[in-house]
Amino acid sequence: MAVVAKICGLRTEETVRAAVAGGARYVGFVAYPPSPRHVAFHEAEALAALVPPHVLRVGLFVDPDDDLLGEWLEGGALDMLQLHGTESAKRVARIREMAELPVMKAIRVATRADVEQAVDVYGAVADRLMFDAAPLTDNPQALPGGNGVPFDWRILEGVTMPKPWMLSGGLTPENVAAAVQATGARIVDVSSGVESARGVKSAERIAAFLAATARL
Numbered sequence: 001m002a003v004v005a006k007i008c009g010l011r012t013e014e015t016v017r018a019a020v021a022g023g024a025r026y027v028g029f030v031a032y033p034p035s036p037r038h039v040a041f042h043e044a045e046a047l048a049a050l051v052p053p054h055v056l057r058v059g060l061f062v063d064p065d066d067d068l069l070g071e072w073l074e075g076g077a078l079d080m081l082q083l084h085g086t087e088s089a090k091r092v093a094r095i096r097e098m099a100e101l102p103v104m105k106a107i108r109v110a111t112r113a114d115v116e117q118a119v120d121v122y123g124a125v126a127d128r129l130m131f132d133a134a135p136l137t138d139n140p141q142a143l144p145g146g147n148g149v150p151f152d153w154r155i156l157e158g159v160t161m162p163k164p165w166m167l168s169g170g171l172t173p174e175n176v177a178a179a180v181q182a183t184g185a186r187i188v189d190v191s192s193g194v195e196s197a198r199g200v201k202s203a204e205r206i207a208a209f210l211a212a213t214a215r216l
């Protein structure tokens with residue numbers, strides 16, 4: 001089975017087009033105002049309109065309230081939600097019901113126990129899981145995700161996943177092959193690793209990441 005990719009944190013037409021042209025199967029728009037990758041929902045709608053139906057448009061939220069979700073869901077520009085905060089299993093289930101869209105719960109992991117606990121807690125309520133690195137506590141600039149930091153991929157070894165899952169955290173065109181080999185991931189997610197500066201996506205890096213993924 002081929003390895004497919006999600007390019008997250010897109011903010012410009014040029015980089016959305018690069019992701020689609022390079023073969024991305026998912027594109028992500030960040031609905032989290034403190035992020036340098038944040039887009040307003042009307043900007044996301046305009047970018048989402050450039051995306052063909054075989055590419056899923058993912059809205060990334062961090063502990064969203066119902067008003068924010070309602071605003072983003074109204075236009076029908078999203079195909080999937082990514083919850084990247086501290087949402088409880090109950091909240092994930094509630095959002096899924098309200099949105100009537102598949103929900104992917106992002107889980108920040110540092111140890112094998114984090115992975116197992118997350119699978120227990122979210123395996124039944126989320127449609128997909130995403131494993132990302134826990135933010136470094138000594139970095140004042142750290143966001144809840146999108147920090148370009150990998151975790152020890154060996155902690156995923158041999159875990160039985162109840163749902164489709166994505167590998168994320170610090171992936172780059174240079175390390176994605178090693179990450180896939182270590183984890184067996186079939187879906188990989190990248191943000192920082194395809195940027196020329198924090199929050200600034202590079203069409204060239206996007207193309208390089210997708211080319212590296214296509215070779216796997």
Ligand SMILES: O=C(O)c1ccccc1NCC(=O)[C@H](O)[C@H](O)COP(=O)(O)O
Nearest residue numbers: 008035145146147148168169170191192
């Ligand atoms: O990208 C952000 O700014 C962001 C803010 C708050 C929560 C999550 C965020 N991003 C998550 C992602 O972009 C990815 O899904 C993933 O975690 C990969 O990030 P990276 O390590 O930068 O490749």
